[in-house]
Amino acid sequence: xxxxxxGVFIQRPKQPALQDVDEFVRQARRGPTVHRAxxxxxxxxxxxxxxxxxxxxxxIDVMLTRDEHCVLLHxxxxxxTATNGSGRVCDMTLAELRRLDFGDGVHTERIPTxxxxxxxxxxxxxxxxxxxxxFKTRKDLRKLLRIFNENPLLYQRVxxxxxxxxxxxxxxxxxxNVQCGLCLYCNSLLATVDGSERTSLWAKALSPLxxxxxxxxxxxxxxxxxxVKTVLFCKDDILKKRVDGERWRKGSQxxxxxxxxxxEEKQEFSRRGIPFFTDSPIxxxxxxxxxxxxxxxxxxxxxxxxxxxxxxFIWLVM
Numbered sequence: 001x002x003x004x005x006x007g008v009f010i011q012r013p014k015q016p017a018l019q020d021v022d023e024f025v026r027q028a029r030r031g032p033t034v035h036r037a038x039x040x041x042x043x044x045x046x047x048x049x050x051x052x053x054x055x056x057x058x059x060i061d062v063m064l065t066r067d068e069h070c071v072l073l074h075x076x077x078x079x080x081t082a083t084n085g086s087g088r089v090c091d092m093t094l095a096e097l098r099r100l101d102f103g104d105g106v107h108t109e110r111i112p113t114x115x116x117x118x119x120x121x122x123x124x125x126x127x128x129x130x131x132x133x134x135f136k137t138r139k140d141l142r143k144l145l146r147i148f149n150e151n152p153l154l155y156q157r158v159x160x161x162x163x164x165x166x167x168x169x170x171x172x173x174x175x176x177n178v179q180c181g182l183c184l185y186c187n188s189l190l191a192t193v194d195g196s197e198r199t200s201l202w203a204k205a206l207s208p209l210x211x212x213x214x215x216x217x218x219x220x221x222x223x224x225x226x227x228v229k230t231v232l233f234c235k236d237d238i239l240k241k242r243v244d245g246e247r248w249r250k251g252s253q254x255x256x257x258x259x260x261x262x263x264e265e266k267q268e269f270s271r272r273g274i275p276f277f278t279d280s281p282i283x284x285x286x287x288x289x290x291x292x293x294x295x296x297x298x299x300x301x302x303x304x305x306x307x308x309x310x311x312x313f314i315w316l317v318m
Contacts, residue, residue, distance in 0.1 A: 021179055021229050023156050025254045027127050028275045032266075033057035035259045035277045037117075041081065042072035043102055043109040047120050053281045057127035059161075059258075062114055063134055068143055069094040070114035076134075078102075115147055118154060128158045129181065129232075129277075136167045138174065145175050155179065159230060165222070172227045181230030181256070182223065186211050186242040215243065223253060232256045235265065235276065245274065261285040 037046035037058040050058050061074040071094065078100060079086045085100040094113070103109035112120075114130075121128050135141050148154050161181040162168055168180040189207040223231070231248060235257040238245040249255045258277040260266050263284040269276045279285050 021254070024127060024159060024179060025230075027056055028254075028256070029273070031056040032260075032276060032278045032281045033059055033127070033129060033256075034281065035059050035279050036061060036074060037072075038280065040102055040104045040109050042074060042112075044112050044117065044120055045103075045107065045109050047117060047124070047126070050281070051124045051126060055126065055281050057129060058121060059129040059131060059277055060117055061131045061133070062144070063089045064140060064143065065089060065094050065097060066091055067093045070143060070147075071097060072112050072114065072117050074131075114144075115150075118147055118151075118158065122151075122153070122157060130158055130160045131183075132160055132162050132167065133164075135162075136164060136170075138170055141167070141171050141174060145171075145178070148175065148178060161230070161232060165226060165228070168228055169226045176227070179230070180226070180228045181232050181254075182218070182228050183232045183258075184215075184218075184237075185234040186237045188214075211242075219248075219251060228253075230254045230256065232258055232277075234258060235260050235269070238274070239265065239268070245272070249274070 032055055034046075034050040034053075034055045034057070036042055037060050038050045038053075038055075039046055042060055047058055047060075060072050062070050063073040063076070065071055071089070073081065073089055075081065076090070077086065077088050078092075078097070081102050082100040083103065083105060089097070097111045100111065101108050102111050118128060130144075132141075132144060135144055144160075148158075155177050159179040159181050160168070160171060161183055163183045165182055168182060171178060172180060187207050189203055189210050218231075223229075231253045233243060233245070233248075233255065237243050238257055245255060245257075256275050256277065257269060260269055260276040260278050261280070261284070266276070266278065
């Protein structure tokens with residue numbers, strides 16, 4: 001975050017090409033985007049199934065192997081999704097990962113590389129939201145940007161999303177043409193790694209103030225400064241009116257929500273014209289993945305620093 005503030009004086013990424021953003025959003029509004037590509041999650045079979053079920057796009061997660069290949073996987077380890085293995089992705093080579101089965105227990109699925117997945121999405125005319133949680137350094141981001149250098153048409157088809165605005169800032173500084181989206185949620189101060197909430201009174205009292213300062217900084221200038229044209233909110237924040245969805249839509253941002261799974265909520269967001277992520281375009285599902293996978297503060301006092309930085313940024317640019 002400190003680097004981001006220094007960027008006010010050093011470097012401001014230019015805005016992405018508007019025609020690319022407009023074309024991406026136009027496609028995204030034609031229908032739902034499938035979260036983690038569906039089932040079995042983050043596999044080529046899931047991507048094909050998403051297309052068959054009427055999705056216009058997929059959201060996929062990317063991890064980096066020990067030999068620096070980008071592969072599709074949500075977790076840091078293969079323990080949950082591989083049926084015949086365990087271990088951290090960063091400790092395994094692509095060849096080692098290819099020997100594991102990521103299927104549904106009936107059909108075998110091998111882990112796909114990012115290049116394979118994007119190539120299939122291009123073939124099926126699907127847009128892609130690329131979640132890059134572990135990619136935070138310039139070295140890692142360069143590996144990610146290779147696919148754009150090899151296929152410039154992807155600038156219109158892929159939007160890189162992250163919970164970390166600093167990663168998006170680095171990414172936009174390296175490649176001005178890439179589209180980026182920032183994932184947001186309310187009460188971030190209360191979030192914990194296991195999906196539960198902190199219960200201390202001071203954390204509950206401070207959380208709305210942290211949200212207000214952070215969102216204000218984003219709306220006023222921070223998103224525009226970084227060149228982020230898309231925001232993605234947790235659907236409960238919109239439905240429970242923790243944030244004003246119409247206000248964000250009427251601003252300069254394109255609004256998406258995640259993850260919408262029951263029929264009534266799908267109908268509501270469709271009626272309001274807000275595109276959404278879902279675990280299935282055709283089935284009415286409960287929360288298939290449990291608690292949302294979001295960053296958490298390992299030390300709640302860090303929230304005080306976030307609050308101060310947000311106020312500082314507002315003061316610098318207003």
